[in-house]
Amino acid sequence: MDVTTLLIGKARNVIDYFADPVFNWGRRNSIWMLHLGIKCCALEWGPFIARFDAERFGIGPRASPRHCDLMIVAGPITHKFAPKFKMLYEQMPEPKWVIAMGDCAISGGPFFDSYNIIRGVDKLVPVDVYVPGCPPRPETMLDGMFKLQELIKKRKGGYYTCGP
Amino acid sequence: MSAEEVAGEMKKKFPEADVRIPRASRLTASVKKEVLLDVCSFLKDAGFDHLSSIAGVDRAENFEVAYFLWSYEKKILVTLKTAVQKENPRIQSVIKIWEGANWHEREAYDMFGIVFEGHPDLRRLLMPEDFVGHPLRKDFKLPEVE
Numbered sequence: 173m174d175v176t177t178l179l180i181g182k183a184r185n186v187i188d189y190f191a192d193p194v195f196n197w198g199r200r201n202s203i204w205m206l207h208l209g210i211k212c213c214a215l216e217w218g219p220f221i222a223r224f225d226a227e228r229f230g231i232g233p234r235a236s237p238r239h240c241d242l243m244i245v246a247g248p249i250t251h252k253f254a255p256k257f258k259m260l261y262e263q264m265p266e267p268k269w270v271i272a273m274g275d276c277a278i279s280g281g282p283f284f285d286s287y288n289i290i291r292g293v294d295k296l297v298p299v300d301v302y303v304p305g306c307p308p309r310p311e312t313m314l315d316g317m318f319k320l321q322e323l324i325k326k327r328k329g330g331y332y333t334c335g336p
Numbered sequence: 337m338s339a340e341e342v343a344g345e346m347k348k349k350f351p352e353a354d355v356r357i358p359r360a361s362r363l364t365a366s367v368k369k370e371v372l373l374d375v376c377s378f379l380k381d382a383g384f385d386h387l388s389s390i391a392g393v394d395r396a397e398n399f400e401v402a403y404f405l406w407s408y409e410k411k412i413l414v415t416l417k418t419a420v421q422k423e424n425p426r427i428q429s430v431i432k433i434w435e436g437a438n439w440h441e442r443e444a445y446d447m448f449g450i451v452f453e454g455h456p457d458l459r460r461l462l463m464p465e466d467f468v469g470h471p472l473r474k475d476f477k478l479p480e481v482e
Contacts, residue, residue, distance in 0.1 A: 251464050251467065252462075252463065252464040287471035287476065287478060288462075288471070
């Protein structure tokens with residue numbers, strides 16, 4: 173390693189050290205979630221987004237995975253949908269987080285012994301926060317969101333391939 | 337034409353068929369799979385123009401294919417049952433008689449592995465293409481490891 177590369181690396185470290193808290197503050201206060209309503213838990217986004225106004229915490233649904241930081245898995249993933257689901261996850265820009273919402277996404281729920289359900293979405297993608305319930309109440313969902321914000325604040329969880 | 341008259345004509349034409357009338361405007365018939373296409377053509381000509389469903393059933397000793405036919409004029413629901421052996425289950429497709437049998441037969445093939453001879457496009461309907469086994473068979477085991 174020559175001196176120039178070393179210096180650039182050190183400079184990036186210094187910049188990251190001072191800039192990353194700012195970026196992190198932005199990340200946790202503008203969580204855009206993917207509007208992927210897989211099953212009935214997605215109906216619970218209605219009160220969660222509108223009645224409790226998740227937009228005041230910077231949480232809002234976006235239509236394209238390329239705009240999103242967060243994927244809320246609101247239902248069971250079938251074997252047939254799993255490749256497309258992974259493709260959606262891989263299209264999201266980093267850093268990205270995943271919330272497993274409801275019993276179906278956590279463990280398969282009432283369909284745990286079905287032949288076409290993946291028992292737990294964490295077999296496909298890394299999950300940061302599990303929000304149990306069938307379906308979870310909107311307050312529970314907000315609590316899960318605050319847990320996620322704490323995680324981002326402590327720089328835990330999430331999926332990064334580079335950077336802090 | 338009432339259900340009794342349809343049953344009488346069926347008994348006259350297919351003496352081996354087991355025709356029953358469990359209740360009003362219902363008719364149940366069990367036929368051999370060799371005469372299935374003849375029975376189906378007869379019923380189509382008799383006015384049963386709607387094939388609402390094809391169901392596979394896993395009995396202990398054999399598979400069973402059930403055709404549910406409805407006549408809009410007569411208001412009669414016919415359940416036509418045919419037994420298929422478990423080893424290498426094959427049966428004639430009724431797609432030439434009722435065009436709508438296409439996806440029903442694909443579903444029965446997907447879930448039970450019953451091969452419908454004469455079907456133009458017999459692929460899996462609901463399960464992924466690379467799925468191994470037929471999930472509604474009684475001897476299907478859930479894969480333990482995903």
